[in-house]
Amino acid sequence: MTTLQKPVTADGLDAHLVVEHAPRAGAVCAAASHGAAPHAAASHATVVAPPFRLDVELSARPGQVLALLGPNGAGKSTALRALAGLTPLTGGRLTLDGRTLEQPDARLRVPPEQRPVGVVFQDYLLFPHLSALDNVAFGLRTRGLRKAAARAEAAEWLERVGLAEQAGARPRTLSGGQAQRVALARALAPHPRLLLLDEPMAALDARTRLDVRTQLRRHLAAFDAVAVLVTHDPLDAMVLADRLTVIEDGRAVQHGTPADIARHPRSDYIARLVGLNLYRGFAHGHEVRVTDEAGDDSAVLATADEHSGPVFAAFPPAAVTVHRTRPETSARNQWPVTVAGMELHGDQVRLDLLGPLRITADITPASVAELGLAEGSQVWAAVKAAQTRAYPA
């Protein structure tokens, strides 16, 4: 329906985004979370904020879904706005299907309305004065379709997202899930070559989220161009994306497939998200000397993998066993620890254990009762070397 720039060289998205600015007051910009203190990542800056610099390279091929995962304020949304042309780049270059959309040093900048880009905003931003149908038809009309034709095509899109009956409804009468689907249809209708989704699940309650995520996955699978998804929810990223770029403090800290990143996290933030205990250390054969933040040795971990040099070592919380006394098992990784915190996590109890290492452990409520655990309890924690992975840092 719409004429699109045919690919010249490499199809898909190739971007080196550099944006420097002071975070706007009131915008969803958090204080730069310093690598050493990921706990503070959720704190929102309001007025005084340090100058912010985003510098990431992103690439994705048509048909791929790339997720930008990172804590609040890491620069994910800025990256998305930059891709859409809503925030100008201060450096770098943005190329889509072989066509350069923005390149500051060449004074080249295609305005947002001329980019073949569709955006699903976090709070959808459906035009409140237009019906669902006219919202979807909006992008078709601006691209020159006549009213009747635009509406007919918009109706098809609404049907595709299962909202044919809501065509005449005003956005405020739609449920969160319905509004999200209208927003998706609105963004997809003009056949963008780059679909941007900003925290598409954030505004939904947990029950709707499951449903919507499944549907979104289906629509993204059917989408033949590049989709970029911004999220701080690892589950969204794992379920929806083929490729993942982890952004922290305005920089890309890791890039890969979701499975790869989940297995081999390279930052505390990711390790925490995917529920792994992660340590940085120095490997010698099957042993990793774990160093604390000050660089001192704190413990030695026996691992399944053999390496030498700086490595990450990781094991899941479920691999940890907790004992009242020093266990007589073959596990070589065992330390006396103090229970610093306990909370229910699914049907498991998640323990925060302090010792030579800080360890997160998941055990059953029955074990908690059996061991008579309480905060402050002195126990032993053990991890089998076979469940501990090491990979180069």
Added chain:
Amino acid sequence: MTHPRATPTGDDTAASDPSAVRRPGLRAGRRAAWRGGARRGGVPAALLLPALAGLVFLVLPLIGLLVRAPWGSLPTALGGGTVWPALRLSLFTATAATAVSLVLGVPLAWLLARTDFPGRRLARTLVTVPLVMPPVVGGVALLLFFGRNGIVGRWLDSAFGITLPFTTAGVVVAEAFVAMPFLVLSVEGALRGADARYEEAAATLGASRFTAFRRVTLPLVAPGIAAGSVLAWARALGEFGATITFAGNFPGTTQTMPLAVYLALQDDPANAIALSLVLLVVSVLVLVGLRGRWTGGPA
């Protein structure tokens, strides 16, 4: 119930002032609670008496108008030759002035609210000048600019044969000059209140800035535009100073209701009261007709 508690809390706050400095949050909370109690207790006379006096001052003269109205001779007075031409002229010129204000004022408000050009603050100040300036001064200024010998008026006259002063068009110009700032400020406020991200959403859907303005921004701020139009219309309807200075007082062409009222007061007070009543009724009708529906927008 609040009184017995309020006193000790107050004493406590006063007595432990140093700790109040150390723990401002707690103290502030308690003070607010204490003040809340006082607020519920009643309205201080120092506020109540001037408030009532103000209300009486605003309402009584209108009641005086109703009381002294020559109700018996009203039909005769209204049937006279001055009322209807003046009323018709007033309604027409006020509406035309509002239309002019809309066409020029809404884009001006958009410029002030949505763009950042050098001198924007100065422009905003200049827009409000006619708001605070005595309308007679506005009339004089218009004469010097649009008059037969004015800077632009001379050229309008020689090039197009158009003369504005002392014509109905001149009335519209004078009224628009005085009324437009009301509309601009009202619409600018509405624009600032409207979420600019809708315009960004429109841009990502291929809408140019003008298309986004026309199809998204304008509908979103419609209540503010309506409220501004009502304000401007009411201001134009009551315009006196600039109109009589710039357009004169010719029955049928430039004699609007306010001018007719003033003139009638000189030689036929009963007629002036009748005219005033008509004007009052028109204003109240507009206010009642639009109340809630249009004036609810951010203004």
